[in-house]
Amino acid sequence: xVRRMHxxxxxxxxxEEIGVKYMQAWEEKYYEREEGREEGREEGRxxxxxxxxxxxxxxxxxxxxxxxxxxxxxxxxxxxxxIAKRYAPEYDIESxxxxxxxxxxxxxxxVE
Numbered sequence: 001x002v003r004r005m006h007x008x009x010x011x012x013x014x015x016e017e018i019g020v021k022y023m024q025a026w027e028e029k030y031y032e033r034e035e036g037r038e039e040g041r042e043e044g045r046x047x048x049x050x051x052x053x054x055x056x057x058x059x060x061x062x063x064x065x066x067x068x069x070x071x072x073x074x075x076x077x078x079x080x081x082x083i084a085k086r087y088a089p090e091y092d093i094e095s096x097x098x099x100x101x102x103x104x105x106x107x108x109x110x111v112e
Contacts, residue, residue, distance in 0.1 A: 047097045053080045054091035 012019050049072065056066045063081045067074040083099050084091055 043097065043101060046100060047093060049076075050080055050084070050097045050100065051093050053077060054084050054093060054096070057081060057084055058089065058091065 012022050049070070052070060053066055056069065061069075063078045064074055066072075066081070067077040070077070080096070080100060084096050087096055
């Protein structure tokens with residue numbers, strides 16, 4: 001096993017084309033991993049926000065008051081409220097978050 005790995009390393013060192021391909025593959029994996037981490041952070045942030053909004057909705061608060069209290073944009077909070085109300089009174093946080101992240105209007109309208 002170690003011998004095969006050593007042989008591959010030697011081939012990469014000797015052959016510039018293989019070395020370039022190896023580095024390109026490594027770089028692609030690196031950026032894919034970073035992109036995945038960023039998506040995970042965004043999902044976590046959204047999950048926390050949805051959880052907070054749902055707690056406030058359960059107490060009878062309106063979107064404008066929630067937005068003010070959480071210092072978030074009112075349209076973002078209103079989007080969460082609109083989806084969350086379909087899950088009331090249990091408020092399935094995971095389902096609401098998933099729906100928000102799949103909603104193309106949540107990120108804002110893109111001009112094509």
